[in-house]
Amino acid sequence: MTTRTKNQSAAVLAGNHGFSLISDEKLLQLYSAMMRCRMIGERVRVLLGQDKAVKDDAVGQEATVVGVTADLLAEAVRIGDAIVRAAVRGADGTACWVATEKEADYRMEMKPMGPHLYDGCAGPALFLSALANVTGDPQYRDTALAAFRSLNLLMASLSGPEWLAGQGIGGCFGAPSMAYALAHGSVLLDAPGLLAQAEQAIDTVARMNLDAEMRANVFNGLAGAILCAIAVHRLSPKDHLLEFASACGRRLLALRQPALHSLRVWPVEERSLTGLSYGAAGIAYALSALSAATGVAEFRDAAAEACAYERSTYSSEVANWPDFRASADAAFPFAMKWCHGAPGIALCRIGSLAALDTPDIRADIDAGLCATLSAPPASTDVVCCGELGRAEVLLFAAARLGRPELLESARRIAARSVSTASAPSGYRTIPAAGPCHADFHRGLAGIGYALLRLSSPNRLPSVLAWE
Numbered sequence: 123m124t125t126r127t128k129n130q131s132a133a134v135l136a137g138n139h140g141f142s143l144i145s146d147e148k149l150l151q152l153y154s155a156m157m158r159c160r161m162i163g164e165r166v167r168v169l170l171g172q173d174k175a176v177k178d179d180a181v182g183q184e185a186t187v188v189g190v191t192a193d194l195l196a197e198a199v200r201i202g203d204a205i206v207r208a209a210v211r212g213a214d215g216t217a218c219w220v221a222t223e224k225e226a227d228y229r230m231e232m233k234p235m236g237p238h239l240y241d242g243c244a245g246p247a248l249f250l251s252a253l254a255n256v257t258g259d260p261q262y263r264d265t266a267l268a269a270f271r272s273l274n275l276l277m278a279s280l281s282g283p284e285w286l287a288g289q290g291i292g293g294c295f296g297a298p299s300m301a302y303a304l305a306h307g308s309v310l311l312d313a314p315g316l317l318a319q320a321e322q323a324i325d326t327v328a329r330m331n332l333d334a335e336m337r338a339n340v341f342n343g344l345a346g347a348i349l350c351a352i353a354v355h356r357l358s359p360k361d362h363l364l365e366f367a368s369a370c371g372r373r374l375l376a377l378r379q380p381a382l383h384s385l386r387v388w389p390v391e392e393r394s395l396t397g398l399s400y401g402a403a404g405i406a407y408a409l410s411a412l413s414a415a416t417g418v419a420e421f422r423d424a425a426a427e428a429c430a431y432e433r434s435t436y437s438s439e440v441a442n443w444p445d446f447r448a449s450a451d452a453a454f455p456f457a458m459k460w461c462h463g464a465p466g467i468a469l470c471r472i473g474s475l476a477a478l479d480t481p482d483i484r485a486d487i488d489a490g491l492c493a494t495l496s497a498p499p500a501s502t503d504v505v506c507c508g509e510l511g512r513a514e515v516l517l518f519a520a521a522r523l524g525r526p527e528l529l530e531s532a533r534r535i536a537a538r539s540v541s542t543a544s545a546p547s548g549y550r551t552i553p554a555a556g557p558c559h560a561d562f563h564r565g566l567a568g569i570g571y572a573l574l575r576l577s578s579p580n581r582l583p584s585v586l587a588w589e
């Protein structure tokens with residue numbers, strides 16, 4: 123196994139001159155200078171006998187942030203090592219992990235991971251592919267390839283119309299989510315065979331009768347299929363991938379129904395949801411991306427209408443969009459997560475800009491980012507519902523909007539999680555108890571991937587935006 127040091131991770135950071143207007147090397151020098159200034163200030167205050175209690179905490183926090191920022195790559199490596207150690211290797215060259223699931227009767231049950239990106243072996247396979255690419259360490263490449271082998275065997279044995287219908291066709295659950303991981307794994311590992319398997323995974327869904335599909339959302343429905351097919355098309359520009367995405371888009375147009383102010387959106391059990399994973403924001407994002415890829419204005423217009431609906435629900439008092447998943451009788455909560463609420467809505471609007479750049483969209487982005495930046499710490503670290511999800515949204519915004527200060531805010535959130543966790547087993551995953559949570563959206567693979575991106579922002583795609 124390769125030995126890694128803080129100097130190595132600092133060297134990688136020093137070599138990264140990402141999109142930021144200030145290079146990482148210069149930024150660390152600036153932090154170092156800021157800290158020295160503050161320490162001199164502290165000494166002056168002591169010498170003059172002034173009360174310094176208020177400033178002590180700020181200096182300590184800044185030291186933690188600087189230290190951890192320089193070490194984000196080393197922390198991603200520690201997480202990668204924990205995931206590799208927890209892998210169950212098969213004699214047939216496969217690798218899988220044990221997943222902990224809460225059953226309907228609230229018992230916790232341990233079972234082998236499925237194949238999906240959200241909670242299956244596609245997630246750790248993608249993270250380890252990225253880690254192999256960044257570090258060059260062969261153990262990550264070997265385990266990633268073994269995990270993709272598990273994924274392909276699971277797809278071959280399980281994929282059929284009934285299985286697909288039950289599992290979804292989205293960007294988190296379903297064959298398109300696996301295609302997304304396979305396609306990027308192909309590039310990161312320089313393994314062309316994985317890209318062909320990604321196309322096959324999309325084709326599996328393309329053979330379904332989309333006229334019967336009722337799930338519109340990004341999570342397990344048509345909008346997620348569009349985002350994944352477009353992502354695979356970027357790496358393998360074949361017509362049939364865009365044709366499939368367009369067929370999903372046409373089905374989305376047909377599924378719309380009038381909601382508030384007669385604006386047409388996609389009802390779920392008579393509620394027209396907001397947000398990224400099940401709501402209007404995610405579906406509008408997919409339709410915008412489809413319009414940008416195909417030039418079809420109808421998809422862009424439907425996206426604009428969905429955004430207008432979502433805007434009409436915005437609460438300026440709370441400075442967020444309500445989460446309509448709750449009972450109609452209860453007061454609606456306001457989530458602050460990637461999956462639901464302001465952070466995810468900001469990400470979707472930023473992703474939509476290529477097709478939909480209006481003052482209203484820009485105002486939504488400002489509102490979503492402002493809410494994300496001012497939110498109190500989340501109760502978990504995971505990318506779906508927790509701290510690293512918010513950090514990823516800010517990192518995505520920093521890159522797409524050319525706002526390097528948001529990268530620093532993202533790194534501060536990550537630093538808070540890393541310094542609190544102290545070891546891979548210390549991260550607050552979902553569920554909280556059980557063995558190594560290797561999955562992407564609720565476990566360590568997503569946390570590790572976010573830390574990798576924060577240490578090398580230009581090198582890896584945003585998985586949370588299906589780049």
Ligand SMILES: [Zn+2]
Pocket residue numbers: 459460461462506507508
């Ligand atoms: Zn979530």
